[in-house]
Amino acid sequence: MAGIGPGAADLITPRARLAIEQAEIVIGYRTYLDLVTDFLKPGQKVLSSSMMQEIDRCRKALELAESGGRVTMVCGGDPGIYAMAGLVFELARRNGCSPPIEIVPGVAALSSCAAVLGAPLTHDFASISLSDLLTPWETIEKRLHAAAQADFVIVLYNPRSKKRTSQIMRARGIILGYRPGETPVGMVSSASRTDESMRLSTLEDMPDEDIDMRTTVIVGNSRTFTWQNRMITPRGYRDKYGLG
């Protein structure tokens, strides 16, 4: 499994690139395959699928690998963060099959979005997916409360989709119970791609309409500040070096 990072070709590691180039079969969600077409070779078999066929995609990859094929599954960002790595192992265990599985880590969405915003993640943070398709909303809410109360910077994955529209504003409401309205919020869509966009706001003024399924939202902790259109979390709570 190769993580290709956020999308730009120069943020794909050489190891991921090689895993794609040397594969007999390349398999992945269409959007990610489109980002690596330059690395595909004639003679390779390419299997692309739509977003909602995750289980089938992983099953197919395992089947092909079991029968001796050299298969590379392409994932956006890092395959280990809210992606297919876990599912592949779950399926392999369930099916009692165990082809050698290598995870090639990539630049995660939280890293690429943080880089666009400045430096929001330089202190403790919690990453929470707002998708309640596979996780009950009560569990998500509990985590939002815990992360907000303990002053973590909070990274929100899957903040909104066409069908799931209310979660991001409910999350905002929960966090506002613990943090002031002026807490910085950064929103990044399609980091490193041609349609990249970023926007800084605050919990109070956070725009609902700019957020979609390609957006990652980062909510600052009590020390996070903005400066020159950047979002920055200081690394220390102690002003040890007189930087406060």
Next chain:
Amino acid sequence: MAGIGPGAADLITPRARLAIEQAEIVIGYRTYLDLVTDFLKPGQKVLSSSMMQEIDRCRKALELAESGGRVTMVCGGDPGIYAMAGLVFELARRNGCSPPIEIVPGVAALSSCAAVLGAPLTHDFASISLSDLLTPWETIEKRLHAAAQADFVIVLYNPRSKKRTSQIMRARGIILGYRPGETPVGMVSSASRTDESMRLSTLEDMPDEDIDMRTTVIVGNSRTFTWQNRMITPRGYRDKYGLG
């Protein structure tokens, strides 16, 4: 600022490599510079420093950039996660200087360590540094309680140093207040380097002595399991697809 990832040359992105190659001045902690010597060019000025000279290093980089030099600061992992990105912005703001600063994201330690372990981070996680040099221990404790109570996978950075030896076992004790002793724990040192090591254990049996400043510790959530020497967190709490 260029993040070079965990250490292996083939996990450095082309963008980070180019930033190093095109710099007039390359600046960084000695250990990280040693990992990129192959990319350095004759004629480049290289400034290396020891771990504890972080402020001086960032100040120097800003000064040189302000006076027109093309400076690249090399960071291990991702420059935005517990690294120098925040400090550079803090210093720039304080000094009222603002040379253009670009953050080139890298493969973070949490991504590379997760890849070595299997797939421990495929659901919500909290990242906590156990270093109380810049953060009061009470704040760290509060976060450990919150993360453990809300069933986050927990990534522990800086678990131990020569001088700070008790924190990791205190953290373990706190988490054990919320999770059973058999909860999987993964420990990875020097991911992707020649001296890489990984070990799986449980909260109950977690070995104190194998952990040092190069180790990242990942504690599973209530669903995390081990299989064939891998640590895997299922992505769903709902057995929607009959994978339970």
